[in-house]
Amino acid sequence: xxxxxxxxxxxxxxxxxxxxxxxxxxxxxxxxxxxxxxxxxxxxxxxxxxxxxxxxxxxxxxxxxxxxxxxxxxxxxxxxxxxxxxxxxxxxxxxxxxxxxxxxxxxxxxxxxxxxxxxxxxxxxxxxxxxxxxxxxxxxxxxxxxxxxxxxxxxxxxxxxxxxxxxxxxxxxxxxxxxxxxxxxxxxxxxxxxxxxxxxxxxxxxxxxxxxxxxxxxxxxxxxxxxxxxxxxxxxxxxxxxxxxxxxx
Amino acid sequence: xxxxxxxxxxxxxxxxxxxxxxxxxxxxxxxxxxxxxxxxxxxxxxxxxxxxxxxxxxxxxxxxxxxxxxxxxxxxxxxxxxxxxxxxxxxxxxxxxxxxxxxxxxxxxxxxxxxxxxxxxxxxxxxxxxxxxxxxxxxxxxxxxxxxxxxxxxxxxxxxxxxxxxxxxxxxxxxxxxxxxxxxxxxxxxxxxxxxxxxxxxxxxxxxxxxxxxxxxxxxxxxxxxxxxxxxxxxxxxxxxxxxxxxxx
DNA sequence: GCATGCAAAATTGTTAACAATCATGTCAGC
DNA sequence: GCTGACATGATTGTTAACAATTTTGCATGC
Numbered sequence: 001x002x003x004x005x006x007x008x009x010x011x012x013x014x015x016x017x018x019x020x021x022x023x024x025x026x027x028x029x030x031x032x033x034x035x036x037x038x039x040x041x042x043x044x045x046x047x048x049x050x051x052x053x054x055x056x057x058x059x060x061x062x063x064x065x066x067x068x069x070x071x072x073x074x075x076x077x078x079x080x081x082x083x084x085x086x087x088x089x090x091x092x093x094x095x096x097x098x099x100x101x102x103x104x105x106x107x108x109x110x111x112x113x114x115x116x117x118x119x120x121x122x123x124x125x126x127x128x129x130x131x132x133x134x135x136x137x138x139x140x141x142x143x144x145x146x147x148x149x150x151x152x153x154x155x156x157x158x159x160x161x162x163x164x165x166x167x168x169x170x171x172x173x174x175x176x177x178x179x180x181x182x183x184x185x186x187x188x189x190x191x192x193x194x195x196x197x198x199x200x201x202x203x204x205x206x207x208x209x210x211x212x213x214x215x216x217x218x219x220x221x222x223x224x225x226x227x228x229x230x231x232x233x234x235x236x237x238x239x240x241x242x243x244x245x246x247x248x249x
Numbered sequence: 250x251x252x253x254x255x256x257x258x259x260x261x262x263x264x265x266x267x268x269x270x271x272x273x274x275x276x277x278x279x280x281x282x283x284x285x286x287x288x289x290x291x292x293x294x295x296x297x298x299x300x301x302x303x304x305x306x307x308x309x310x311x312x313x314x315x316x317x318x319x320x321x322x323x324x325x326x327x328x329x330x331x332x333x334x335x336x337x338x339x340x341x342x343x344x345x346x347x348x349x350x351x352x353x354x355x356x357x358x359x360x361x362x363x364x365x366x367x368x369x370x371x372x373x374x375x376x377x378x379x380x381x382x383x384x385x386x387x388x389x390x391x392x393x394x395x396x397x398x399x400x401x402x403x404x405x406x407x408x409x410x411x412x413x414x415x416x417x418x419x420x421x422x423x424x425x426x427x428x429x430x431x432x433x434x435x436x437x438x439x440x441x442x443x444x445x446x447x448x449x450x451x452x453x454x455x456x457x458x459x460x461x462x463x464x465x466x467x468x469x470x471x472x473x474x475x476x477x478x479x480x481x482x483x484x485x486x487x488x489x490x491x492x493x494x495x496x497x498x
Numbered sequence: 499g500c501a502t503g504c505a506a507a508a509t510t511g512t513t514a515a516c517a518a519t520c521a522t523g524t525c526a527g528c
Numbered sequence: 529g530c531t532g533a534c535a536t537g538a539t540t541g542t543t544a545a546c547a548a549t550t551t552t553g554c555a556t557g558c
Contacts, residue, residue: 048508048509048510049509049510050508050509050510058542059541059542059543059544060510060543061310061541061542061543062541062542064314064510064511065313065314065317068314068317068318069317069321072318072321080510080511081509081510081511081548081549081550082509082510082549082550082551083509083510083550096409096410096411097411099409099411100409100411100412100415103353103356103357103360103407103409103412104352104353104356106356107352107353107355107356108352111352158352160345160348160349160352161345162345162346162348162349162419163349163352166349166415170411297538297539297540298539298540299538299539299540307512308512308513308514309513309514309540310511310512310513311512313540313541329540329541330518330519330520330539330540330541331519331520331521331539331540332520332539332540
């Protein structure tokens, strides 16, 4: 099974086969990343160093280093003397991430809108074609990846590496949030929203572009189920009232 | 000698003495941070694991973990099989960092301007008073710290923890850039610019606030000497023409 | 039956020794 | 005298064992 992340890198660089030659440390980081974003590792799950070390055939030291990376990206939590746990972004956290993205990507949209060229427009259109392709093929997995990369492409076009790297992490974090809070029937309509975004960018008006970007990010957020208590591993709320304390009802 | 960072934390929390109780790992991170920002560790300098381990009385493993943190913040470079080196931000990198800050802090300024309250205004004014104090006392060190914290305060008032944390790293990175490229006679006039910024924020107009923030960040950048080749450790350029190859002139 | 305390197991944190890699200096050969 | 191979030393990368901590299970006492 391909990994979401290595696939993403492959899409980006155009050489998927090359991903086999990743250094072991990067390989492990990406494998764990994928497992988390795929929810093969559920939020809150304990990550035991030695088990992972054996699984990947490396020493615990390397797993520890990988943990530091993932913790830095807020994808796992590191608790002293307790270990590592897959992150469980709260609703407030999710809202803040979207808010942060809006602040940053508004700026990205402004820059891209005011620095648009025919070549860049073509580049964006080519990407949208691939998004549409994936959508029509019914490839939900690829659609999610490409959707994230659309935002990353705009960040790259804005010409600032610092912003690009930060947004990359924020998009990963968003992926975890979506994995955790997405509605049961995932209605992936973001590809049409990306079309609208392109139109706004082509208008050349930074305010129009920023407004459209904000609308898009809000729409993604609003498609999530951020109002529910959303059961964790131990969900008391949905059990209360049904617990047979002695012999009630 | 107090550390810049622990001082900063102390200013922030109001309890400097408490910094002694930092966990050793954090202590080491902050010590190294300070040394880098103070230029006691010069850009490009090799950081040898064992020496540092002995210096701090810990194992190499901890130093290694600290390196990962610092590398993530782009304050050191980690080269496989070669070791760790204090980062040497290039001119292009410096320009990108300021550009990134402008994109983010424009948004911060907009939010703060539109959500201003009398209490918040007082909070900002109180901070500015401390900046003026430090300036009039001639305490350049404190002035630099407080200047950075001014921007962090605005980020906090913008109410987004994600942005706040990212900006904190970016400010550290800016500090290294300033340490590397500041002009010989440091003219610290940023405290008056912060006054102007407050006025803009009080106007309540997001566009005015964002414009003032951009102007301020550009001003900081323009006070640096980013045009020079800026000699590294081994400065050939300034030696060329004087080297006696055999017996020429 | 339930809470409390204790002991054993599991897991993380730390250290030291060993292996692999890279930088430095030396020497032979041209 | 200069170039390149080689040996040496320094440094990083890795592993395994040990110490400290937390979790779990069990027994004891109420």
